[in-house]
Amino acid sequence: MSAESKYETHEYDVLVIGAGGAGLRAAIEASAMGARTALVCKSLLGKAHTVMAEGGIAAAMANVDPQDGWETHFKDTMRGGVFVNNWRMAQLHAQQAPDRVRELERWGAVFDRTHDGKILQRAFGGHTYRRLVHVGDRTGLEMIRTLQEKGVHQGIDVFMECAVTRLLKDGDRIAGAFAYWRETGRYVIFKSKAVVLCTGGIGKAYKITSNSWEYTGDGQALAYHAGAELLDMEFLQFHPTGMVWPPGVSGLLVTESVRGDGGQLRNNKGERFMFKHIPDRYKPQISETEAEANQWIAEIRAGKQPTARKPAELLPRDIVARGIYMEVKEGRGSPHGGVFLDISHMPAEYVKKKLPSMYHQFKDLADVDITREPMEVGPTTHYIMGGIRVNPDTQESAVPGLFAAGEAAGGLHGANRLGGNSLSDLLVFGKLAGEHAAQHAKTAGPPKVDDAQADGAAREMNEFFTRADGENPYQIHAELQDMMQSLVGIFRVEDELRKSLEKLATLKNRAARVCIKEGNKMFNPGWHLCKDLQNMILIAEAVARAAQFRKESRGAHSRLDHPGFNPEFAKVNTVAFKGRDGAMQLEGRPLPEMPAELKQLIETEKNHKERHG
Amino acid sequence: MAEVRKFKVYRGDKNGGQLTEYNVQVEPGMVVLDGIHQIQRTQAADLACRWNCKAAKCGSCSAEVNGKPRLLCKTRLDDFDPAEIITVRPVKTFPLIRDLVCDVSWNFEVNKKIPPLTPKKTADWVMHQEDMDRVQEFRKCIECFLCQNVCHVLRNHDLKDRFYGPRFMVRIACLEMHPMDGLDRTKLLKDEAGLGFCNITKCCTEVCPEEIHITDNAIIPLKERVADRHYDPLRAFWRKIMGADHPCTCADGG
Missing domain, CATH: 3.90.700.10 (Succinate dehydrogenase/fumarate reductase flavoprotein, catalytic domain)
Known part of the structure; x- marks a missing residue:
């Protein structure tokens, strides 16, 4: 029996995974371009982590400080990210954010106003001028509600409380995703020409975090297993x-x-x-x-x-x-x-x-x-700057047809993200990802779903129930959180990083044998955690390996044994990927060359910084 | 030794269920959701409960605690008498899926029927804070659906096919009062949305965790608008001769 007849199957041009700001914006764009678009999310629509964003959307609109412009926003972003940002993403972001904000207003967002009736902007850390468009301290809610309203009237099919466990591939290209309905535990296949990962961050691997249960590194793990690369995972922001x-x-x-x-x-x-x-x-x-x-x-x-x-x-x-x-x-x-x-x-x-x-x-x-x-x-623990490595102009990963945007993707923020640059990131790159995914779908033929991949994914989820002896996932999760908090926290040191990797290897083995003895597949959070746990452990390994590799202190990554910058590491991003033997590989990759005019824009600043720290 | 609190949590599905007792170790400042999480971690890994932000910003963890509809993340144990058992049940108005999780999909279907912001041709997007204030009050809604849960039209009379409920009155009020919106939704309000079913008992306002004045600021002004447009013969005549009528004619955008 073929997978498509065995499992509930839906076919789309573009499948967006994650319905926060980036996912919604990507789905809106893909759908506007005529692509049949599905949006899949683990929670109900409108509950994604974006609602927790408070401060505002950074966009150089110059409504209160007329001196502001994209060049200054670009410089601030590069300076805040300590110059290892992807320059092209930082440029596109600074240039396009104001248009994305205006568009949001046309769709119904109600921002705070200046005395003359324009959108008000507030000061934030690392931004030279008052730049954050906001609504009191609930800007994220305003943004997600606006995108949600826009999205539902545009013919996007939304699959709520549906969790993706694997990406499906057809040879080298993407073919869709395998998921389960949280409500019933039934499996479902999304067959799709393009997939956009907008699954947010990884904070749940830590004990003290501002992140919700959803932040388990799903997108990063899905992409990694599908053959994509993870960029700069050592850069994890502690708010x-x-x-x-x-x-x-x-x-x-x-x-x-x-x-x-x-x-x-x-x-x-x-x-x-x-x-x-x-x-x-x-x-x-x-x-x-x-x-x-x-x-x-x-x-x-x-x-x-x-x-x-x-x-x-x-x-x-x-x-x-x-x-x-x-x-x-x-x-x-x-x-x-x-x-x-x-x-x-x-x-x-x-x-x-x-x-x-x-x-x-x-x-x-x-x-x-x-x-x-x-x-x-x-x-x-608040935000991961690193993430899935993407082409800055299209947001496509190393896997043809697989795109990523928002916190799940890496590059824009370098070693440290400025407040307010996250919401603007979601809008700018959500749109670009949706646009290019739709474009990709126009020329791609229909993918083929491989039965063995689908059956393998189903087996993995079933085994959490059928295994006779195994540990409770909550116990291993708590140990992971304690360990990451103490060994891969704000300050890092070689010895502790080495220990963390040893501990992760043990946790990985234990997590491979977790099982759930209570309940059945109907809305069973213990069962859901079994899978999320594997993702968290994998991503924690990428963080620890990258942190061990970067022997300097830069932005959010502080090494007690390597304080200060190291000129060698100033030239590289870290990249983690799955090696041929299935083990994680990590290497330094030279930063992309910046064009002369942008170099000039930040050069004086950078020289000053490298000298004085 | 840490204080222990007795919880009774509804366990079951659409075929039935019962309250199950658990003992919870109390920490200072603990909220009911912390208790539920502790039960999941240590006693019932499969206990179903929705939550996300844990900060009263996402509206996921609505339930009924000792008979009162509340957000679990905002309900502190020390709000109750130390001897009182904490009883947690799912919200009543929506069909049960499992334990504390209900099927609230009806709300998302209703939302689709409301025509979105439709800017006037003359919209210049210069908007003043005074005009924003009243719209922003409605935009605070976190869609916890507690107002829907306590609305007697929905809870006791189950008129979901005839009344959109307070949440969506707030949504419509927000659009109607948006300074740049050019659409008239009064016909929708009068007919499909069933505004007339609301007899302003204010139960919705009382439970709103965002303290939105649902009845006074959204529903009553909407009722006035509907009365103005549809029951005032002078105005109706004026509109007829002036042709200044833009009724909302369809459910997906007018």
């Missing part, structure tokens, strides 16, 4: 401000907007410690004294063009996260092991208007009224 108390919410995101709107970081001595951590390269734009920082806050509060430089709290995330970590480690932390983030000096009404969900989050979950008292915050 400086996650909640630290109560225990149940530890890691939950506290938006950078708190600092963008005037929030101050202090240790238990009352000191604004970030002024101690200003790298030379940021001195032209960051205040060196509290007085100047306070002047900046007074100016933005009054709605004026700031003349002072920005507060040190608005340094890029990697620098602030390390600053906080050091304060806690050296004994100057808050009672629950964080530092204080305080916005209570601003008027209560301003705080409630600009940060409504933060106000409620702290009031409801931690009994803290942020208009009157400081929050306690500490670093939390």
Whole structure:
């Protein structure tokens, strides 16, 4: 019996996996180009991780700071990413983000406004000008709802609560995907000429994370097994401000907007410690004294063009996260092991208007009224800069017909992502991926589904039930999270990385034999975790291997045994892929050559940085 | 020794089920969803429950805790008397799939019937914050469907084929009050959407975790609009002679 008659089968031109900002935007574009498009997601539509994005969409629209333009946004992105970004992605992103925002407004997004009725923009870490288009602190919700409304009226077929476990191939090219319905556990085949992976990140491999259960590295793992390459997986962002108390919410995101709107970081001595951590390269734009920082806050509060430089709290995330970590480690932390983030000096009404969900989050979950008292915050695993390696213009991976966009793809953010560049990334590259996937589908013939691949995928999922003896997946997951948190965290060192790889090898063997003894295939989270766990362990290995390979400290990747930049590593990206023997290979790959005019744009800056660090 | 709390969680599917007891180790500041996760980790790996953000931003974890519709991620154990058992049941208005997970797909079908933002020809996209404020209130909706769950038209009378429910009144109000929108959805409201079924008991407003004033700010103004357009004879005559009528004529975009 052929796979197509054995399993529920759907046929499409373009299959988009993941329905966050990137997936929805890709599906909208593919469908607008006339491709029959399916969108598959693990949760209900509109619940993807994009709803958690708070601060805003970075786009050089120059609505409040007229000096802004794509060149400055490009430079800021490269500087924030410490110059190992894919230059072409950084260029396209900076150039196209404003159009993507305007388009979103035409589709119904309701952004906060300036006095003259334009889209308002707010300050954020690492951005020279006020650049983030926002709606209070719930910008992600606005974006996902807008895309969702646009998408459902455009004839995209949405498959909710359906999880993909394998990509299917027809020779070298992509042929579709194998999935199961979460509700019934029934298997389903999507036969498709092109597949776009928009599955987000990997945060669930860590104990303290701002990420939801969905963030298990599915897209990266699917792509890896299908023969694609994973780029720069060592660059994992720890957001400086996650909640630290109560225990149940530890890691939950506290938006950078708190600092963008005037929030101050202090240790238990009352000191604004970030002024101690200003790298030379940021001195032209960051205040060196509290007085100047306070002047900046007074100016933005009054709605004026700031003349002072920005507060040190608005340094890029990697620098602030390390600053906080050091304060806690050296004994100057808050009672629950964080530092204080305080916005209570601003008027209560301003705080409630600009940060409504933060106000409620702290009031409801931690009994803290942020208009009157400081929050306690500490670093939390938030975002992976690395991801599936793609062609910057088309978003196609090394596998013909397989595309990726958003957090699942790598390249744009280099060694550290600036706040706000994620939502714009989703829009810009979601659109490009959808467009090129549809283009690809136009010329590609119908793929053939290989029965053996489909049966193999079904067998893998069945075995979690049929195995007689095996461990509970929750136990192994908890061990993975503890291990990654302590051995492959904010600061890394050779010894610990080596240990992490040994431990991962053991966990991998144990995870290969997990089983689920309770329930059946109907909506069974334990069964679902069995598969997600394999993905997390694989991706954790890529992170640890890449971290071991890069013997320098750059952006979010800090090696205690290799502090500072190394000129050799400045020239390479890391690439992980499946070797012929099935084991993971890792190598350095030279950065793509940047054209002269862009080089010139960032050259002065880069020289300065490589000299002064 | 850590405090232990008794939970009773509904286990079952469309063929029936029962409340099952579990003991949960209490941590400070714990919410009901933490308890459910602990049960999954240590006692019932297959306990079905939806969740995503754990921060009251995605609206996935709606359920009924000790009889009250709530988001599990926002319901703290210390809100209850220490001796009280925490009883968690699925929302009642939608068909059960398994344990705490219900089939809410009807809502997604309703949403498709609402014509999206249709900009006026004259739209210049200069919009002022004062006009945005009232639209933004509606945009806060996280689609937890708790309002749908408590609406007696849907919950007690099961008139899902005749009334769209409060969530979608909010959605329509949001479009109708958008400064650049040029479509009139009053006919849809009056007929297919069944606005008249709402008799403003405000149950929806009470349960909204986003504190949207569903009845006062969305439903009542919509009722006024419908009355204005469809029951005011002077206006109807005026429209007839001026030809200024753009009724919404079809379900997928007008």
